[in-house]
Amino acid sequence: MPRIPASGTLVEVETDEGIVGYSMTHLPVSDRTLARYIEDVLGRIVVGKDPFMVEAIWRDVYNTCNRILFGIAQATSAVECAIWDVIGKALKTPVYRLLGGFKEKVRAYASFPFALKPKAASQMAETARKRGFNAVKVRIGEGLRRDEEIIRTVREEHPDIEIMVDANSGYETVREAVRLSEICEVYNVRWLEEPLPSDNLSALAELRARSGVDIAGGENDFSIFRFKEILDTGAYDIVQPDATRCGGILQCRKIAAMAEAYGVEATPHIFGFGLVMAANLQVIAASYNSPWMEYPLFPEEFYMLEEPIRVEDGYAVVPKEPGLGVRLNFETIERFLEKS
Numbered sequence: 001m002p003r004i005p006a007s008g009t010l011v012e013v014e015t016d017e018g019i020v021g022y023s024m025t026h027l028p029v030s031d032r033t034l035a036r037y038i039e040d041v042l043g044r045i046v047v048g049k050d051p052f053m054v055e056a057i058w059r060d061v062y063n064t065c066n067r068i069l070f071g072i073a074q075a076t077s078a079v080e081c082a083i084w085d086v087i088g089k090a091l092k093t094p095v096y097r098l099l100g101g102f103k104e105k106v107r108a109y110a111s112f113p114f115a116l117k118p119k120a121a122s123q124m125a126e127t128a129r130k131r132g133f134n135a136v137k138v139r140i141g142e143g144l145r146r147d148e149e150i151i152r153t154v155r156e157e158h159p160d161i162e163i164m165v166d167a168n169s170g171y172e173t174v175r176e177a178v179r180l181s182e183i184c185e186v187y188n189v190r191w192l193e194e195p196l197p198s199d200n201l202s203a204l205a206e207l208r209a210r211s212g213v214d215i216a217g218g219e220n221d222f223s224i225f226r227f228k229e230i231l232d233t234g235a236y237d238i239v240q241p242d243a244t245r246c247g248g249i250l251q252c253r254k255i256a257a258m259a260e261a262y263g264v265e266a267t268p269h270i271f272g273f274g275l276v277m278a279a280n281l282q283v284i285a286a287s288y289n290s291p292w293m294e295y296p297l298f299p300e301e302f303y304m305l306e307e308p309i310r311v312e313d314g315y316a317v318v319p320k321e322p323g324l325g326v327r328l329n330f331e332t333i334e335r336f337l338e339k340s
């Protein structure tokens, strides 16, 4: 299978007063397609509107473009996040305070970018510890025997950290997934993420009923309606909407609120560069039932921020700059742009 390189689409929204809002989305099938779609379609709907009427803008986009799926969900989400950056900058306030702040510091877990052999996964956990983490998410989905070896090695060499595992929809049957959840239980895994195809909600619900560890998922799902179905089915203990995929900051906040009423955690998925982290972190800071921040473990320059969000003693401090809370490092962005 050809590998698609990691990439992100940077979205810029500028107001007539000269305020510029930014956002980014990660791993679209094609950045050019997404950019073209934003220019050709979303631009025509969004330009000329009052950014403070962000919910009305979102409805216009949704009603005009709904149900043409993935690329479009990312575009809609990124444009909405950039509008929130504008709103925050206009009011000189970080977005979480506008949504209704709940916390200013959040537990962060280091998320490994790819599946690794057992020893390498353990070394990656060591790297994470040196960067201030005491929780790591390990990629699995390599077959039960190999997965057990990976989890066992990381647990034995790091008995005192939290371990999450992510199978990225790597198993097909409930039987195998139940077996995997039993392995996770033995090694005290905090949650098992996407053990089965994330479209197979009834199978996930069956697994959840039989699993001793929490089942997590939802990173590629869009809108309150889909998450209502997910919550009604009882597919997950932890839903993982991503503000840059699920429809934007306000959709993500609404999904977290729905999950709260179901007694389900909403721990946003964050996989991407600094602006993807920043947008989701604003929602996390405004949500009671979002106890964790996912932190993709890249080299620092990949975040493309003036001040990378850093982790100390397992916690990240929510950035306080206006809007999404961060400033972009345009020098690094230029350098990456040249390469693409």
Ligand SMILES: [Mg+2]
Binding pocket: 166, 168, 193, 194, 219, 269
């Ligand atoms: Mg995941």
